Amino acid sequence: MKNLFRSISILIIVIILIFVQIQGRKMAYKKIVHLKDNLYEQGSLMLNKIKDVFGYRIFKLLEIPYLTEAKGDGITDDTSAMNKELSILGSKGGGVFKLGKRKIYLITSSLNVPSNVTINGNESTILAKIPLSTLIGTNVERRKAAINIIGEFTEQDYTSTAGEFIAQKPMALVETTIESNTTNKVILQKSSDAANLNVGDTVRLCLAWRIPRPVVSEYFKIASIKGTTITFTRNIMNRYDCSLDSVFRNLYNKDPDTSLPFNGINYPDMSTYAYFGLQKVKTVKNVQIKNLIIKKYNQPGYSVGNQGVYILGSENTLIQNVKFINCTLWNLDSQNTVEKNNQYIGDGLNTIPLSYVSNGSNLYYQFNNQYINQSISVEEGAVNSTIFNPLIKCGGEIPIWIVNYVSNIKVKSGELVSQDSTCVIIEKTFGNITVEDINAYGNASCISIKPHVLTGFRTNLKVKNNNLSAMQTTVITLTAGKSLGTVVGEIRDNILLNGDVICDDWSKFHDLKVINYTK
Structure with missing residues (x-):
């Protein structure tokens, strides 16, 4: 009997202990959940x-x-x-x-x-006050978080080393003269400036009317340095020969005037004289940003400017081969949408979530069917730039705007929607321009081409296989303005419904074939 009582007592104690343990764990679990x-x-x-x-x-x-x-x-x-x-x-x-x-x-x-x-x-939301590359590879579950890049990074110059952007202090713009009108040599005004240059360096030779502001820049490789004389091998942009005087003679349609200060030339429409300046630059190659969600965040206290992603090449950094792959770009200011022809359009704020600015080449945008609320801007000295497969829906903003000293541009295979503005504007450019396989929707003109006012080169233009029938007004506008150059190429196999191909001066486009378009 004693043993039975003892066994029952032990069993009761065990049950009580188990109950207490379970209750304790339940309470702890509740606390965890609550916490x-x-x-x-x-x-x-x-x-x-x-x-x-x-x-x-x-x-x-x-x-x-x-x-x-x-x-x-x-x-x-x-x-x-x-x-x-x-x-x-x-x-x-x-x-x-x-x-x-x-x-x-x-x-x-x-x-x-x-x-x-x-x-x-x-x-x-992750607010990042750091260069984008420091977030590349971060395993953020897409569509579950926003990575908002704060700031425009306009005060930094980036170079790429193993996927990282590194700040670089630019070399000051120094004054030079051309040795003669037939060579590709310049002479530094100060011998001390040669100490900062090496054979193989990429340098920017610019025409300026005052330091540090350039009017136009060209990029060369240094072949040799003898004292203060610098010889170049080739033009990095590969637009024309590397003879320095021919660069500016072609651009301004006149020879450099050696009687002017610093062997400069008289800049058209300017009362001041120009001179040549030289600056060592850094080359950034093969920058790739993948699978990144970027949202503009306008919380009070943070200044994000107009760009969600802003890569600044600037005058002392030459950017080549930039790719944005499978990036979703949103703008938190663009919550209100307008439905037009079953297309959802952003509210038209003047914001650009993806912007590539200044001095680059081989630029690609690939969004893999992700839509952007605003536009792409390619500006200031980009070369061999491709906007591939753009799927852009805007309100009052221009979906694609390419401007200022840009050559070899291709806009290909995509859909553009602009409620109030031109879908594609390409202006102040030279070289090869191609716009093809675009479906455009909107209330304004679709494609506007304006060659650079100062170029003495021929622009090769192709506008082909674009379905522009959903545009409500003038479709293709060509504006020669004061351009010194001519335009060759063709506008063909485009589907137009409203408007036509119009031009302000066909004499500047006399070698351009406008054929086989459907109305």
């Missing part, structure tokens, strides 16, 4: 205690993610706290790093995301 929305502010110390009590396996079994000590208020720098927790999760075998729901995390330096860790944005 899920609050723990982001409280930090991860309590989580560590919970892991100590229940063990990592139970913790992982409950699918409670690692939660960061980061404030998530959009003001406090969260980089260090996030990197700490990312490191812990990576060392524990990886998993999903889940941010606080609908919070704003501020990142000012690189996120060190282990390869076995994925960030679940949880409808939060």
Whole structure:
């Protein structure tokens, strides 16, 4: 009887202990669940205690993610706290790093995301005050978080080394003269400037009427340096021969006047004299940005300018081979949409989520059927630039605008929607221009071509196989203006419905064939 009573007592005690343990775990689990929305502010110390009590396996079994000590208020720098927790999760075998729901995390330096860790944005926003390349490869679950790039990075010059952008201090623009009108040599005005140059360097030779502002720039490779005499091998842009005087003679339709200061030439329509300047530049090649979500974020206190992504080549950086692949670009200011012909159009704010600016070549945009609310801008000295497969829907903004010293342009295979503005504007350009296989919708003219006013070169133009029948007004506009050059090529196999091909001066387009278009 005693043994039975003892056994029953032990059993009751065991049951009570099990009940207490279960209740304790239930209460702890409730606390964990309750803390899920609050723990982001409280930090991860309590989580560590919970892991100590229940063990990592139970913790992982409950699918409670690692939660960061980061404030998530959009003001406090969260980089260090996030990197700490990312490191812990990576060392524990990886998993999903889940941010606080609908919070704003501020990142000012690189996120060190282990390869076995994925960030679940949880409808939060990452505000990044860093170059884009520091986020490339970050495993952010797309469509679950916004990566907002803060700032325009206009004060930095980037070069690419193993996928990273590195700031470079530009060499000052120095004064030079042309040795003669038949060679590709210049003479530095100061012997000390030669110390900063080396054979093989890429340099920018510009015509300017005052330092540091250039009127036009050309890029050359240095072949030799003898004292203050610099000899160049070739024109980087490959537009014409590298004889320096011929560059500017062709451009301005006149010879350099050696009687002017610094052997410069009289800049047309300017009362001041010009001179030549030389500047060492850095070349950036093969920059690739993939699978990135970018949203403009206009929270008070942050100045994001007009661009969500803004790569600035500037006058002292030459950018070549830039690709944006499978990037989704949104604009949080463009929440209101207008439905027109079953096409959703942005609200027309003057914002450009993707902008490529200044001095580059081989530019590609590939969005893989993702739509953009605003436009693409290619400006200031780009060469061999391709906008491929554009799928752009705008309100009052121009979907594609290519302007200023840009040559060898191709806009191909895509859909453009503009409610109030021209779909494609290509102006102040020279070289080869191709616009083909575009479907355009809108209320204004579709394609506007304006060769550069100063070019003495022939522009080869092709506008072909474009379906422009949905445009409501004038379709293709050619404007010669004061251009010194001529345009050759063809406008053919385009489908027009409203409007026509019009030109302000056909004498400048006399070698251009306008054939076989349907109305």
